[in-house]
Amino acid sequence: MAIKDPVQEGLKAGWQHIDASQLKQHQAFEADVVIVGTGAGGGVAAEVLTQAGHSVIMVEAGALKSSKDFVMEERKAYPELYQQAAAMKTQDKAISIFQGRAVGGSTTINWTTSIRTPEPTLDYWASEHDVRGLSADEMLPWFEKMEQRLNIHEWQYEPNRNNLALRQGCSALGWDYTVIKRNVSGCWNLGYCGMGCPVNAKQSMLVTTIPEALAGGATLVSQAKAFKVEYQHEQVQAIKAVALDESQSKTGIELTFKAKHFILAAGAIHTPSLMMRSKLPDPHQLLGKRTFLHPSVLSGAIFKDPIYGHSGAPQSIYSDQFVWPDNPQQLGYKLEVPPIHPMLIASKTMGYGQSHAQLMSDFNQLQVTIALIRDGFSPESLGGQVQLTDNGSALNYPLTPSFWDAARRAYMSMAELQFAAGAKRVLPIHEGMPYLKSWQQAKTEIPQMDLAPLKTVVASAHVMGGCPMSEDVNKGLVSSQGRSHYIENLSVMDGSVFPTSLGANPQLTIYGMTARNATLLAEQLGN
Amino acid sequence: MKRRTFLISTFTGTAALALGTNLYLSDDLPFEDSHQNHHMIFSVLIPVFLAGALPKVPNLREESIQRTLVAIQDSIKVLPVHQAAELQELLGLLESRLGLLFLTGSMTPLMLRTHAQLINMLESWRFHFTELMMIAYQGLRELIMASYYSCPEHWGGLNYAKPNFLET
Structure with missing residues (x-):
């Protein structure tokens, strides 16, 4: 055509x-x-x-x-x-940047998403x-x-199942959610926005x-x-x-x-x-200072019915339930979902061999939720620093205790949401983490996670700041x-x-x- | 520290500490073929990283490995200069006896190791207390996984296919 x-x-x-x-x-x-x-x-x-x-x-x-x-x-x-x-990453390779x-x-x-x-x-x-x-x-x-x-309007069609799970989880828990406005005109609802x-x-x-x-x-x-x-x-x-x-x-x-x-x-x-x-x-x-990323952590979930996370508008629902916590010292986080395509999901999840092959065999049952952490709003959240290098520039972005505190709360929220939406198993994307089979187990295991750079998958698609x-x-x-x-x-x-x-x-x-x-x-x- | 030299300088620093002498990797002659885009290393590692994903039928499995080797070279070609340089340093170390000793605690070439030994090696890197070893593991892992799953030939098991309206 x-x-x-x-x-x-x-x-x-x-x-x-x-x-x-x-x-x-x-x-x-x-x-x-x-x-x-x-x-x-x-x-x-x-x-x-x-x-x-x-x-x-x-x-x-x-x-x-x-x-x-x-x-x-x-x-x-x-x-x-x-x-x-x-393949861009921060200087210590702890955060992937798109x-x-x-x-x-x-x-x-x-x-x-607009x-x-x-x-x-x-x-x-x-x-x-x-x-x-x-x-x-x-x-x-x-x-x-x-x-x-730019023809930015609320998405009028049913969310794809990846986004639907986010909505269902929020509905079940009484959490805030919003239908996303998108800059599209005559969208075919394909799911390949990230590839042009x-x-x-x-x-x-x-x-x-x-x-x-x-x-x-x-x-x-x-x-x-x-x-x-x-x-x-x-x-x-x-x-x-x-x-x-x-x-x-x-x-x-x-x-x-x-x-x-x-x-x-x-x-x-x-x-x-x-x-x-x-x-x-x-x-x-x-x-170059105070460069912010919305550093994001990911939680996978396996559902009984197909999710087909690669198909349909990639983002149509978000939740701001946790963006502005009552405690101003805490970093808030926004819940969204990413599109799920093989190359990225294979490389940005954890493990290899049989366990990874099993994850990939569940590809169409896989739902992924992401928590974008709102950095820069407290004296402890200074973001990163752009530095010149021989080859151009690099971003040094230390992941601070306040970030890890938010990340742990975000993993809890995402697991609770995914189980509430009907997930059979939940997998916080963190090195060595097993599948969690219930919200009860998640409440026990997630507080024990040894969150740390390189062990925890952290990604960003939003680079901000540096010339305030x-x-x-x-x-x-x-x-x-x-x-x-x-x-x-x-x-x-x-x-x-x-x-x-x-x-x-x-x-x-x-x-x-x-x-x-x-x-x-x-x-x-x-x- | 310049990014391009971080692997070399860290590993040579470790080596010098261990052996009480200065090491220059260029003097450490490789004992394995490094002329074919490090195919030997990847040929050994692909079946470990992709165990359970590769086809079980021998000729299809070999075909899939060969396809992945090509995809890996394609991936390396588009890596940023500094990342490609770091990867080459790591691969160079894995092709040298001393490099292998420092990275894995053994001079036994990778191709002579059993599947279980290779898993032990990867697990030790994966959960190592130094960032450097974790980065080495993650660098190889991401490269191999991304390359394998970049190929439409390997999507059959996923029940994933791009829409074909452009071809009609």
């Missing part, structure tokens, strides 16, 4: 797209605004600024792919669409981090605007804002990795980039981008590392509008400006904040 492919159609229609891997000579580019990164921040900024009449260049390290490339196979998707082929690397950034490969920034998070930013203008009331029109733009939407139903940046910007005259330079911000006298003079080939190796070709204004939107590891490598002003030593916003220069590198406190013509518009994690999946927060900040910037540039 032929699928309408807006990227291919746009290229045929004459989009200004330069695949840097094909360039044979060094090249210079110039526009009103240069944007580094094309994810949730870069994509929205490109559309807003183009529509405001500014010339825009988008610079992206990943390749331009389209639905014809999204063949629903992990072995193709991970190397082509994910940072480090989906981040997109393609035109569209992580929006190309995320699971479409949640407004929780009000307590916005309140906390205002009270503790001197963020201004981002209250729930002030953000409301921006969320509404982006929800309309093969039918262009997901309203990612790849098929929405970026095409709109390109149709409006913007230029996209793909496979060009920004490596240096050159600045002088509080002004960025240029951004330098290197061309990358298909295997992400440098081709030797260098690109120079000049503009009136520059926006960094490369995500919450690459934006801080680019700024660090460029030695941008950081008098209060904030850059605040009106107080002691706390932030950029203002609440994303403007640098030190460099006149530099903004940051991605998740790196978050002063803490969110307690919610981040894409809609980035969309809304960027829509606001890019609109304000467009007005300021116009003046």
Whole structure:
């Protein structure tokens, strides 16, 4: 069946797209605004600024792919669409990190969950981090605007059985749950969002804002990795980039981008590392610090009836029952489910040989619940730190006692929920942990688990912070509008400006904040 | 410490401590064939990691192992440079007598060990008190598991198949 492919159609229609891997000579580019990164921040900024009449260049390290490339196979998707082929980890290898690397950034490969920034998070930013203008009331029109733009609506269909188990468990226990809003249009309910939407139903940046910007005259330079911000006298003079080939190796070709204004939107590891490598002003030593992950722990459960966790919308239900605990010293956690595909589930579960083969033979009976731990809201939860290395950058993220306390409570909650939903056996994904056959057994065994880095599987798909916003220069590198406190013509518009994690999946927060900040910037540039 | 050298420096540090001398791995001549993408090591480890998952019929089993070996090489090709370098260091150690001694307490080549001995080796790494040994175990485990289950040929037992509407 032929699928309408807006990227291919746009290229045929004459989009200004330069695949840097094909360039044979060094090249210079110039526009009103240069944007580094094309994810949730870069994509929205490109559309807003183009529509405001500014010339825009988008610079992206990943390749331009389209639905014809999204063949629903992990072995193709991970190397082509994910940072480090989906094998990225923190420095001590204790946390796996999944981040997109393609035109569209992580929006190309995320699971479409679209949640407004929780009000307590916005309140906390205002009270503790001197963020201004981002209250729930002030953000409301921006969320509404982006929800309309990206067709974000509550999922109208029955959840798949993986999500259904989450709902059933919550219902049985009287816990809070919410039907998820998704950025999809004409979704086929396939379950392969994480490998790139093969039918262009997901309203990612790849098929929405970026095409709109390109149709409006913007230029996209793909496979060009920004490596240096050159600045002088509080002004960025240029951004330098290197061309990358298909295997992400440098081709030797260098690109120079000049503009009136520059926006960094490369995500919450690459934006801080680019700024660090460029030695941008950081008098209060904030850059790269307070990087947050929503570090997540997993609990598997075997059901009698098939779950088919690979099929259907990956996320349609979440529970905030435990996100905001009464004790403010405790870290809260959000309950969701992930899609279940063979390569990831085989490699991110525990054990080998017969026990692992048995787990995989129960593949279609396997339900998985995840608990995303809301980091950054207490003095003990400082997150991680981005550090420069010979090969680029690395994230050092210590897992603290407060994290392990939350992880243990989360394992308890997940086991209780899964048994309440009808699970026959529950398996906390932790080295050496046996199947738990009852909630009673879980209550005995889980408190005894020797939770520790490498023994406990911890994963993250939400990287935030590292270049915080605040009106107080002691706390932030950029203002609440994303403007640098030190460099006149530099903004940051991605998740790196978050002063803490969110307690919610981040894409809609980035969309809304960027829509606001890019609109304000467009007005300021116009003046 | 630079990531690229962490395995070498840690293992050579351990070796120097044990033997009272400095060791240079390049002087420790490999006794096994390391020219074929470490196929020997993986050929030995795949049946252990994937026991119960591999087909029981001998020729199908061998076919599946060979397919996994190819998939492993494909996986290694797309690993980030630093991870690939660390993996090569680990594999290099497993191909050298001294490396084997330090990692497993025995110089016996992996291919001469029984299935039970190989399980003991993996279990000792899996639950080792040092992070380094756990990382070595997890690195090999993730690589082999991900590579095996990346192949559509190996999905039969899972009753998993991608939708085929694109092919119609």
